[in-house]
Amino acid sequence: xxxxxxxxxxxxxxxxxxxxxxxxxxxxxxxxxxxxxxxxxxxxxxxxxxxxxxxxxxxxxxxxxxxxxxxxxxxxxxxxxxxxxxxxxxxxxxxxxxxxxxxxxxxxxxxxxxxxxxxxxxxxxxxxxxxxxxxxxxxxxxxxxxxxxxxxxxxxxxxxxxxxxxxxxxxxxxxxxxxxxxxxxxxxxxxxxxxxxxxxxxxxxxxxxxxxxxxxxxxxxxxxxxxxxxxxxxxxxxxxxxxxxxxxxxxxxxxxxxxxxxxxxxxxxxxxxxxxxxxxxxx
Amino acid sequence: xxxxxxxxxxxxxxxxxxxxxxxxxxxxxxxxxxxxxxxxxxxxxxxxxxxxxxxxxxxxxxxxxxxxxxxxxxxxxxxxxxxxxxxxxxxxxxxxxxxxxxxxxxxxxxxxxxxxxxxxxxxxxxxxxxxxxxxxxxxxxxxxxxxxxxxxxxxxxxxxxxxxxxxxxxxxxxxxxxxxxxxxxxxxxxxxxxxxxxxxxxxxxxxxxxxxxxxxxxxxxxxxxxxxxxxxxxxxxxxxxxxxxxxxxxxxxxxxxxxxxxxxxxxxxxxxxxxxxxxxxxx
Numbered sequence: 175x176x177x178x179x180x181x182x183x184x185x186x187x188x189x190x191x192x193x194x195x196x197x198x199x200x201x202x203x204x205x206x207x208x209x210x211x212x213x214x215x216x217x218x219x220x221x222x223x224x225x226x227x228x229x230x231x232x233x234x235x236x237x238x239x240x241x242x243x244x245x246x247x248x249x250x251x252x253x254x255x256x257x258x259x260x261x262x263x264x265x266x267x268x269x270x271x272x273x274x275x276x277x278x279x280x281x282x283x284x285x286x287x288x289x290x291x292x293x294x295x296x297x298x299x300x301x302x303x304x305x306x307x308x309x310x311x312x313x314x315x316x317x318x319x320x321x322x323x324x325x326x327x328x329x330x331x332x333x334x335x336x337x338x339x340x341x342x343x344x345x346x347x348x349x350x351x352x353x354x355x356x357x358x359x360x361x362x363x364x365x366x367x368x369x370x371x372x373x374x375x376x377x378x379x380x381x382x383x384x385x386x387x388x389x390x391x392x393x394x395x396x397x398x399x400x401x402x403x404x405x406x407x408x409x410x411x412x413x414x415x416x417x418x419x420x421x422x423x424x425x426x427x428x429x430x431x432x433x434x435x436x437x438x439x440x441x442x443x444x445x446x447x448x449x450x451x452x453x454x455x456x457x
Numbered sequence: 458x459x460x461x462x463x464x465x466x467x468x469x470x471x472x473x474x475x476x477x478x479x480x481x482x483x484x485x486x487x488x489x490x491x492x493x494x495x496x497x498x499x500x501x502x503x504x505x506x507x508x509x510x511x512x513x514x515x516x517x518x519x520x521x522x523x524x525x526x527x528x529x530x531x532x533x534x535x536x537x538x539x540x541x542x543x544x545x546x547x548x549x550x551x552x553x554x555x556x557x558x559x560x561x562x563x564x565x566x567x568x569x570x571x572x573x574x575x576x577x578x579x580x581x582x583x584x585x586x587x588x589x590x591x592x593x594x595x596x597x598x599x600x601x602x603x604x605x606x607x608x609x610x611x612x613x614x615x616x617x618x619x620x621x622x623x624x625x626x627x628x629x630x631x632x633x634x635x636x637x638x639x640x641x642x643x644x645x646x647x648x649x650x651x652x653x654x655x656x657x658x659x660x661x662x663x664x665x666x667x668x669x670x671x672x673x674x675x676x677x678x679x680x681x682x683x684x685x686x687x688x689x690x691x692x693x694x695x696x697x698x699x700x701x702x703x704x705x706x707x708x709x710x711x712x713x714x715x716x717x718x719x720x721x722x723x724x725x726x727x728x729x730x731x732x733x734x735x736x737x738x739x740x
Contacts, residue, residue, distance in 0.1 A: 184718055184720050184722040184723075185682075185684070185716040185717045185718065185722065185723070185726075186722035186723070186725060186726050187725075187726050188726075191722055239522070239523050239721070240522050240523065242525040242528070242725065244722075244725070245525070245725075399468075401468070433468040434468045435467055435468065437467050438522070439467040439468065439469035439474055439527075440467075440468070440469070442469060442470075442525065442527070442528075443468075443469050443470050443471075
């Protein structure tokens, strides 16, 4: 396993917000992640852990500095891991050209297309390499982990939860891209990373996955701002996910939040309730 | 009075975080400020207001996005105004050369030196023009205002409170530059804006001002991280302020916080207690 380099360490709400970089065997580049260790965590006491997946254009910094999650993580005694959203600096032609494809837009899939398949392996990075690193290096409980995310990261949280029954105790999302095969962001990303054959996309679409899900269930919590521009543009499609869950009797709570948009101001408002939701399943 | 242009408006914790720009008569340039209006504020209900002054290199964005103050402002029903720290884009030779002088480093004084005196009037901007604008345009109580700040902005909060007895109901600070006449940051800024005659600096130094203060008192609350690099470098000098307060029987609470540094992670941890402190005097 590659060694970790700590690049920042700040005390907040009695615990420690740390940033690490490491050479990733999955993405073949340097990756960065943030981890918040609450005051309860030490050599004698392992704590549950929630993985946070960020949205398009984000690095690990957006969540770490803007969400205000550390207060609630400290209150509940839960660690939070916030990885970067994609490989970077891979010298792939065009990797930095779009905000919604390439750098900052890994979409939490393992690419199959020649140009991207060596580095763009965010699915395997988040579900295998990163938890191995976190479990080996920090006082967290490997069998008590949950996942949440925002927008592209909400898509990531939902799909990773549904594709790995039992790996995560619970899942929640803020304004997730619920049905990427049906929206412009998703179609661009899935075609680019997985190719034009739409059959290959189904395995990375929450709506498709939940219809056939048969693993353990916990209430899936989703908050969606009613004044979110990307909702009205048809990029998020939460109603499709609600219908898909209902068709397979998977419990879901979709809360439409009046006046809220797609920003971290929205996330900051409800992150405390999401962490409390996960705490119910992690304790 | 110049008109306001709203450049952002986001719902957070039931209220609204807004950003405005306007042409300032004091600084002769475009200025920007953030204002958080809690859910209690509307046309029928005016609320108290706290002014937040930021530190070196900051704009209004640092506090608005990183401090997590909106949660507590909503809880207490208090507005928070967060102005930019300095004039910008004034076409003064060298204005953008240093992180600790010129743009981003207004130090909350009215400059007297020829090169700076037309624009660098942050003292008058914060104590006169900005509150006039805020009181005229938003549902706030003009006679219920307090002030707080961080680092250079902590210096600003303390000096503005002490120079204007009764204007602010209370004052607090995070890691303030307590004694600028005795530290490198202060000496550079005060010499640059006010000239080499050190007599002219005394009126912009909290330690000097508090020794002669005879206005209404409220407990001055100061939090200081013990692992703050700028504390060990002698830029902040909180002990000098404590001694100066004690010499004139001005009540002060200086809390040394173990393990905390100079960052917004430190501010986020204690901002709730600062807002609760001001709420005692504003209600």
